[in-house]
Amino acid sequence: MKTTTIAKASLQPPSREPARKPDTAVVKKGLFQSAATLVMLFFGILMVVPFLWMISTSFKTPAEVFQYPIKWIPADLRWDHHIKVWTGDNSFVHYYLNSLKVSIISTAGATFLSAFAAYGFARIYFKGRNALFMIYLSMMMVPPQVLFVPKFLMFDWAGIYNTHLALILPGLFTIFGVFMMRQFFLSVPYEISESAFIDGAGHFRIFFQLVLPLAKPALATLAIIDFSWHWNDYENALVFLIDDSLYTVPLGLQNFILENTVDYNGMMAAATAGIIPMIIVFLLGQRFIVQGISNTAVKG
Amino acid sequence: MKMNNWMRRQSMLGYLFIGPNMLGVLLFFVIPALYSFYLMFTDYKFMNPEVSFVGLDNIKRLFQDELFYLSLKNTVIFLLSVPVSIGLAFLVAVVLNGAVYMKKLLRALFFMPYITSGVAIAFVWMLLFQPQQGPINGFLRAIGFSNPPGWLSTTETSMLAIDIIWIWFMLGYNMIIYLAALQEISSELLEAARMDGAKRWQIIRSIVWPLVSPTTFLLLITGLIMTIKTFGIIQAITQGGPGNSTTILSLFVYQNAFRYYDMGYAATISWALFALILVITMIQWWGQKRWVHY
CATH class of the missing domain: 1.10.3720.10 (MetI-like)
Structure with missing residues (x-):
């Protein structure tokens, strides 16, 4: 815990200061772009969830199939279904x-x-x-x-x-x-x-x-x-x-x-x-x- | 005289090149289509060798068949998924065409269902939609819906579940075509609008959306036709049930032909399907002239 705060404190000032000075518009644009990417990544992964669920389920035990919250990576991989x-x-x-x-x-x-x-x-x-x-x-x-x-x-x-x-x-x-x-x-x-x-x-x-x-x-x-x-x-x-x-x-x-x-x-x-x-x-x-x-x- | 010979030679060569393919098209498309048209006026049943000409009886029967109207209604509900998928695909394409990182990865994620999915994925959705324990209803319960829908197991929601699968499936295809269309829009035009102080949303609504209208129109037509022809995923997971609530026209043809072997009647329904496609194609011809600005 302590080490992370120290690491953050020592890292933050030098990385932020120079970025803000040259152009706030660039930073703003970068932030917007990152946010848009994250949102799209969320929906994009949602699109392939059926595939992920299919593969994950094929390695589970019968009892794990409908467990909620979904266990994406089963405790031990079962190859017998394959x-x-x-x-x-x-x-x-x-x-x-x-x-x-x-x-x-x-x-x-x-x-x-x-x-x-x-x-x-x-x-x-x-x-x-x-x-x-x-x-x-x-x-x-x-x-x-x-x-x-x-x-x-x-x-x-x-x-x-x-x-x-x-x-x-x-x-x-x-x-x-x-x-x-x-x-x-x-x-x-x-x-x-x-x-x-x-x-x-x-x-x-x-x-x-x-x-x-x-x-x-x-x-x-x-x-x-x-x-x-x-x-x-x-x-x-x-x-x-x-x-x-x-x-x-x-x-x-x-x-x-x-x-x-x-x-x-x-x-x-x-x-x-x-x-x-x-x-x-x-x-x-x-x-x-x-x-x-x-x-x-x-x-x- | 010499010219004539050359022309004749060209024609011969032309037919030589097209010939092999034409033979197949004749055998597997044209002749079956004519045969099917003839069957429409007969009472042909596969088990019964006696065939008689019944005139318009099949057509009369079709218009009195309640199941025909039900499957027509289900087809229309199925088709509603097309504009929804197109709308979502437009939004995704606009964002992916603009400022995002990892464009290629994102494009692949959205496009994957369209290419990889046959009947196999329908069975996956069948489990995802499982009403008592399935993960979709598990999620809905977790966020506070104590009584989530029965999806494929109840007559009220089964078509909705099918629509969701179809929207998911078509989204990537529509997105790819929108992305190609968005590439054609000149960046100067968008820059100019930005200079004049137009907001992002305004640019999308009043510049980008009208400019891609030919693409939207094309996607609508091809999407509707493609959807009308489909029945595989429905046959695989519901066989038209529960209680015919997912029997769409194309599946209705299949059931009459290969469950009841009522060939004459099945042919008749299939031509109703053709009529539907014909109407959509005519709207395309008509619409291309007036609705779309190139």
């Missing part, structure tokens, strides 16, 4: 593999096919192009609910209902992706193509050797956004899959929760397993995501 999620008959390893398979194939295909089509829409002049693009845009208005029933009947007829193909095949085509890549290709100066034409290159070479390398950031953005859609896609999986062995992570999670209705710690360990890959994608790709979202929205 072990339960990752082992056994309905292990999340299984759901992860299914999700990775569906998400990676869909994302890779959709990113390439979108870029390919977007090049056609943005950089080749041909009859009916604008009319076609209007049809594309109008399809964005059709809610997925309109398509669920006919797709269910068509997939059942084609024999791909209740297979991963029912998620992968439609997943290869995204209208948003075409729209986004077209925006990007329109911004690439046309002179680049012209000089390549003079050198005798055709559209295919220009696309693969000139435009596609330029589009790497845009492709990365689309791939990240598309991957997160497929990873989080619960609705399509719900409609088109019935066998547990085919379940992707969101359905696996639901399955786990239906089978363990009172095991709250297990539920939160399972939810953590579902969210972790997205947190990694978010941390690694935040820059691309922010760029992509603001570009399509502000220019679109």
